[in-house]
Amino acid sequence: MIEIKDLHKSYKMGKNSLHVLKGINFSVKEGELVSIMGSSGSGKSTLLNILGMLDEADSGSYTLDGVPIKNLNEKLAAQYRNKFLGFIFQSFNLINYKSALDNVALPLYYQGVNRAERMERSMAYLEKVGLAKWASHKPNELSGGQKQRVAIARALASDPKVLLADELTGALDSKTSYEIMDLIQQINDEGRTILVVTHEEDIAQMTKRIVNLKDGVIIDDKYVNQVRAIQNV
């Protein structure tokens, strides 16, 4: 599903250049649930941004579902993001003047789906994350866990190939974190490919494979025995 070869990325900070990714080789097969771990500054967020087409690599190749991701213009990048990827952020990034339902429907709006179908499909995803009753509520009327569920429903709405989650439990307490991870595991069980960036060991243990990043290189890449989140709730 994801093929990365010899990926390099550096940022210019004034006169100095900061080499963040120093040759990443990495691939993910369909249906995997992978966590990318590393301390801050290890380059894990940069890697995720490149995977998410929110940022561009300096060199190296990236292929997503057989499509080479290279030299994309803004328009094409937007289309690919919409078609291939679902994002889940640490700070939820819901639009706060829109109801939960309308937030979930937003990716479908950009796919050109008509309103009636948008609402129907969004409602189905809200039901899936257990928030059907909260459809008309605005984000500021929801708890942190609920907001992240809405964000997950939104990420799923466009039926993407890969879900990319950036510290998705970073703003949540442990109990809520495990509930969210339980949801992520259920979605993965249905066959969806999911990448989770985290620095929390217990969260990483709930995935099937842990990739360890340090100073811009992968130092460790191993499959683990998945801990089911539901046991910890």
Place this chain on the structure above:
Amino acid sequence: MFSLERWQEIFETISKNKLRTFLTGFSVGSGIFILVILLGVSVGFQNGIENQFQNDAENIINIYPGETSIEYEGFNEGRRIQLKNEDYALVTKSSSNEIEYSSSMYQIFAGLITYKSESGSYRVEGVMPDYQFLEKAEIIEGRFINTNDLDGNEKYVVIGNRVKKDLFKEGSPIGKQVKISGLNFKVIGVYTDPGGDREEGRVYVPLTTAQIVFGAGTDIRSIGLTLPKEDNYDLALKNSSAFAAKIEQLLKKKLQIAPKDESAIYINNNIENTKEVYILIGAMRVFFWGVGIATLLAGIIGVSNIMLIIVKERTKEIGIRKALGAEPLSIVGMILHESIFVTAISGLLGLIFGLVLLEVVGPYIELDFIRNPSVNFSIAVSTLILLIAAGAIAGFFPAWRGAKIKPIDALRDE
């Protein structure tokens, strides 16, 4: 741009950001409102000034006969010249497309006018319909003399406000019969004149009636006319001087007067006396345009500022939308669509509110220097369009920049 889906999205955004929408709308609406009022007051000022300085039309040209001072073609000097209807016809026909208003006039200076037991001596003038505009007489009741009255030699009279006060005390004089030199005339109108009591102490009857009643045949005392107004004093002066010279030549030829005779025909060109008024009005116009343009500029800057702030405030939302697959153009389109919609609606409201206020309150304003403020509708509409365009252009650059922001920058936590 016109898809229903987009409109739904815009309406949702607008209705869920009421304060922002209100503030944008309010600043645009009040800007246009102030501008309309300002333009209206400037017109009112102009009307007021014209009214203060001018008893008669400022560009009136009066033609009076005199006595010849040079013998010519067998006529002795000292011959009295008498103008007749045919002379009026000659003047007006020769330049019918240059003349704005024209009337010939026959008057007697002391006509005894009686209503019941009240009576007084007033100037009685036989005139044509256009005379109202030459004299700047304003009808306050009934109507002025019209062409039918002239054709039918009607015994109708339009009386000045002072005459009304003298003879009728109270109640409407319209339809009442008064005696002028012993004959019954029906009062059809009352006028007021910026010349005040002196000029309101006259009565107007149809010219044809006056000629019959006073046994004048086809004699007339004078001819008055105006040319269309020019904004530029020098041009107005040049046009009317040339016109006066042409008329003088024409009449001298017809009446067999020596071309160099200076006392046989007097042409009084009022515009020569109104240079100061023209200059004053010109200066005021420049002043109000200056103030208007400054106001408009302030409005444009205000709208641009609001657009900048809105885009800044929506940076994060733009980032989210981009991450979810919004194309840059759709972001720009969304912001512009929304801003144009809000500025257009609120601008229109401001415009309507201003126009209604001027329309309703305007006619009641009769201060010494402000009269009947009103505004040119097309100017008001074009300022509105200008403001909307300015808002759109001002919104475009920040929107474009917003669309160019990388989603990661927009989404980065502060």
